[in-house]
Amino acid sequence: MKAQELIRLLKTNLSEDTFLYEFNRETNKLRLTHKTLHKGIDISIPPILAKYETKKELAIEEVMYTIQQTFQAMEKEIFGDIDPSSSVYPVIRSTSFPEKSNEGNRFITKEHTAETRIYYALDLGKTYRLLDEKMLESWGIRETEIRERALFQVRNLVNNFKKDEVAGNIFYFFNNNDGYDASRILNESLLKDMKKLIVGDMTISVPHQDVMIIGDIRNETGYDVLAQMTMHFFTVGTVPITSLSFIYENADLEPIFIMAKNRVAKEKEEK
Template structure:
């Protein structure tokens, strides 16, 4: 499938009467604008085409669903149907993630680790919108208050996980499909609780936004397994964050490189 074929397919499924389509051939970005509320989203076309080769029509259905839900949420937000007081959550992103919205508004962020940065989002049901300074001005809310509310919300999330054992090492997979699995690494009480269960080295991995993996690494093979696992999840994730894992010790998260021959080197040492 080519870019123009994809765009034509989206027009058929989403309707040209409801949205304006603007494709930039130089950047391979498709801009969809909702004609009623005059708000838009940008879609990178190449990743969709690449996934189409593997998933065929299923990837088109996923894209159409995401677009529909995002604009539906925007309509609700503009109509004042969303309460920011109880709908703000922290979002983990890579440090390479853009710091401004497409309109040029600066996102609300907080430094986290050398590999990750915290953003904040307004939950809109089946999707969410990253908060920027302009939105906070409209609500007349301070950044510190937003951060406090977000951490409170993430602590209230259910923390269901699945446990797996590989070569004497144990891995706990948090995959609740609520959009905030990676955000659970900000729940200090959860991390401390997991630390009390673990006998070996405790690792925390957030390869993409919809999974957090806590590792109980008890031998050298465990690090090899962890490296392969995180790289796989990083590759297939819809919103990749980092393929590196973190050692959790004394309340701190330290990024680690897993080298050849099972050797583990902390990022600071590598530099």
Template structure:
């Protein structure tokens, strides 16, 4: 399927509630909701690539995301925002936009060299990232939002599945609630896992719907981890980073930085 065929598929499935503008140069489709006067962009090239792997499931995922996003906007327009009880932190790549399409800066907090924390208002089946304009509508400060989100992150379940590969143990948190990667901000949970692991503890957030904790007990484990995180990164709806972090005493350090430091130490000898 080529890009034009994909655009036709989306138009057929989404119907007449939207106006469609396809930018062939950037392979991007712009949707504008006729009633709400709000829109969103879909990167058609990325969707075509995912279609090659997942077929109709790739299209259905995008349709679901679009429908739920605009349904949330309709609810927002009709009843306004709720309070801070439904605010959660979400982790994004540092390359993720810092402002909304309307130009309002998102509320963010520094996290690592690879990741940044954003804050989301949960709307049931989807959520909306909080920006400065929303702060006024919520009648709250950025500090109140970050504190509320920090508390909510600790309330998320930490159920995981365990797998052992070549003597290394991996734990997968995959609740599919939209906040799996946010568990990286649950410090008590990470501390508990650190006490459990026997080797070196790694933490990975390749996309928003998974958190991987590694108990790396041999050198092969790092190769396995790299392949695993790259796979998750490429198939995720919202990729974050293919790099993993070593976790020690409450701190996250990118593995490639540690490797670089070790090389420099060897060169000094």
């Protein structure tokens, strides 16, 4: 499938009577603007085409679902009754993720690691909206208050996980499908509880927003398995974050680079 074919398919399912389509050939991005709401989103075409190669029609269904839910959230924000006091969560994104909205408003963020940054989102049911300065100004809420509320919310999430063993190494998969699986990396109490189960090195991976993997790496093969696993999840995730994993020691997250022949190089910052 080519870019123009994908756009024609989207136009068939998402009517031009409702949406304005603008395709930038230089950036390979499609700007989709809702004619009534006068709001829009940018869609990067190459990742969708790549997913189509393996997931076929499911990849198209996923992008259409995301578009529809995003504009429904915008409509709810404009016309609905939103209570930010109980619906704010932290979300993890790559440091390459934009720091401003399409309208030029700065997102509310907090530094996390060299690979990740914390954003804050208003939960709208099936989707969420990243918070920016303009939204907080309209609510009369300070950034510190938002961060505190979000951290409280993530601590209250249910933490179900599945356990798997590969080559003598144990992996715990958090995949609750609530949109905040990667956010659980911010739940210090959860990490400390998991640490008690670990025999070898404790690793934490957030390859995309809908999964967190905690590894109990007990031999060199475990690092090879971890590298392949995180790269796979990073590739197939709807919102990829990072293919790197972290060593969890003394409540600190330290990025690790898994090299050839099972060698592990740790990136340490000078203190």
